[in-house]
Amino acid sequence: MDFAIPQEYRDFKETVYRFAKERLAPQAQALEAKGEFSWDNWRQLADMGLLGLPFPERYGGSAASPLATCLAMEALAHAGVDAGTTLSWGAHTILCGLPIWLLGSEEQKARYLPKLCTGEWVGAFGLTEAGSGSDAAALQTTAQRQGDHWLLNGSKMFITNAPIADLFIIFAATNKAAGNRGISTFLVERQCKGLSVGKNLHKMGNRTSLTAELFFDQCEVPAENLLGTLHAGFTGVGKETLEWERSCMIAPVIGGMEHMLEVCASYAKERRQFGQPLAAFPAIQHKLANMKVAIEGSRLLIYRVAWLKEQGQAAMQEAAIAKLIASEAANRVAYDAVQIFGGYGYIQDYPVERFYRDTRLSTLGAGTSEVQKIIIANEMLKAFWQHGA
Numbered sequence: 001m002d003f004a005i006p007q008e009y010r011d012f013k014e015t016v017y018r019f020a021k022e023r024l025a026p027q028a029q030a031l032e033a034k035g036e037f038s039w040d041n042w043r044q045l046a047d048m049g050l051l052g053l054p055f056p057e058r059y060g061g062s063a064a065s066p067l068a069t070c071l072a073m074e075a076l077a078h079a080g081v082d083a084g085t086t087l088s089w090g091a092h093t094i095l096c097g098l099p100i101w102l103l104g105s106e107e108q109k110a111r112y113l114p115k116l117c118t119g120e121w122v123g124a125f126g127l128t129e130a131g132s133g134s135d136a137a138a139l140q141t142t143a144q145r146q147g148d149h150w151l152l153n154g155s156k157m158f159i160t161n162a163p164i165a166d167l168f169i170i171f172a173a174t175n176k177a178a179g180n181r182g183i184s185t186f187l188v189e190r191q192c193k194g195l196s197v198g199k200n201l202h203k204m205g206n207r208t209s210l211t212a213e214l215f216f217d218q219c220e221v222p223a224e225n226l227l228g229t230l231h232a233g234f235t236g237v238g239k240e241t242l243e244w245e246r247s248c249m250i251a252p253v254i255g256g257m258e259h260m261l262e263v264c265a266s267y268a269k270e271r272r273q274f275g276q277p278l279a280a281f282p283a284i285q286h287k288l289a290n291m292k293v294a295i296e297g298s299r300l301l302i303y304r305v306a307w308l309k310e311q312g313q314a315a316m317q318e319a320a321i322a323k324l325i326a327s328e329a330a331n332r333v334a335y336d337a338v339q340i341f342g343g344y345g346y347i348q349d350y351p352v353e354r355f356y357r358d359t360r361l362s363t364l365g366a367g368t369s370e371v372q373k374i375i376i377a378n379e380m381l382k383a384f385w386q387h388g389a
């Protein structure tokens with residue numbers, strides 16, 4: 001077992017960290033207050049090769065491995081970049097670009113990946129509906145084949161990047177009677193007739209990432225825009241994407257915790273009460289120690305998922321464990337960060353207030369904590385039944 005991260009990966013992480021610290025982080029607090037998507041950040045991410053991070057160079061990508069992708073995302077958050085930017089990156093690169101790269105036809109890859117890598121097009125992923133979140137297979141959006149196209153009808157809820165996206169990966173029922181095995185995935189371009197985007201939903205945090213509903217009314221999608229195989233359910237696009245989502249897209253949570261630890265340690269050394277710095281009090285030291293433990297534990301679990309993906313292995317249970325531990329840990333870190341700052345932690349001028357709001361999403365998106373436990377138990381029991389009770 002080798003825990004050493006190759007030097008070139010560490011150099012890459014350092015390069016991304018320095019770029020983010022100098023170019024993106026200084027605007028984070030102001031951008032969040034405005035709640036606007038930053039096209040300037042987007043262009044800079046593209047120029048750094050981060051929008052096409054895991055994709056082959058022939059499509060304009062940077063050919064980064066899953067671990068290198070995780071390290072870059074961790075570095076962005078560690079530098080203090082606003083969480084909305086990394087969330088939008090995740091929806092674009094991991095949820096939209098990745099399924100095209102892994103499961104798309106050569107024509108689909110050639111048509112869409114270069115535009116996603118340059119950031120000329122923004123990608124999004126539409127699975128959740130108003131009535132089906134955790135129970136994603138209960139989706140009601142349908143796709144019916146009609147001649148040389150599919151007709152989509154229904155709606156999607158909470159879609160990251162929807163207000164600015166040019167390309168949507170959409171899950172729809174192609175055989176409703178077959179449940180999960182009757183779901184297929186489509187590449188829907190924004191200009192498709194019958195597609196409309198709802199108003200921007202105002203969120204608690206991650207406010208620079210725009211979120212909206214999508215509506216499909218006899219939406220015409222060319223037949224060749226079916227992604228992967230017909231009726232693949234969640235075994236194709238869904239499964240592979242979710243494993244990456246629960247590693248590379250959750251990696252910013254590690255960087256965010258690291259950033260908070262630095263901010264809190266520094267504050268605890270400066271702020272004095274009872275004639276001593278806060279850092280001298282065991283109760284504060286324990287909070288800082290808990291943060292360090294949360295970071296190291298989450299990091300190992302997330303890197304393990306990335307390593308499994310690099311070996312081409314399935315990681316459903318490992319990804320669920322990593323996502324569960326990291327997101328719950330980050331929420332505890334956020335709580336303690338506000339506690340260490342006292343009343344100042346409740347004031348918007350301080351980054352811990354923003355981190356507290358942003359972090360709340362981590363136990364909800366990409367499957368709630370309850371859903372991760374269902375996955376972990378299912379995987380465990382599957383092995384248990386297979387080996388005999």
Ligand SMILES: Cc1cc2nc3c(=O)[nH]c(=O)nc-3n(C[C@H](O)[C@H](O)[C@H](O)COP(=O)(O)OP(=O)(O)OC[C@H]3O[C@@H](n4cnc5c(N)ncnc54)[C@H](O)[C@@H]3O)c2cc1C
Pocket residue numbers: 091124125126127128132133134135157158159160161203206211361364365366367368369370371
């Ligand atoms: C900011 C934001 C961005 C998002 N971006 C996207 C996106 O880009 N694309 C996309 O498709 N989706 C997106 N989502 C949707 C997200 O994935 C869902 O919100 C999430 O899966 C939970 O679904 P839900 O909100 O409908 O909650 P519900 O499924 O209604 O769950 C409500 C509560 O009940 C619990 N629960 C549900 N079922 C069970 C069970 N069987 N046992 C125990 N507890 C259970 C849940 O854990 C949760 O605590 C986004 C959401 C947010 C808030």
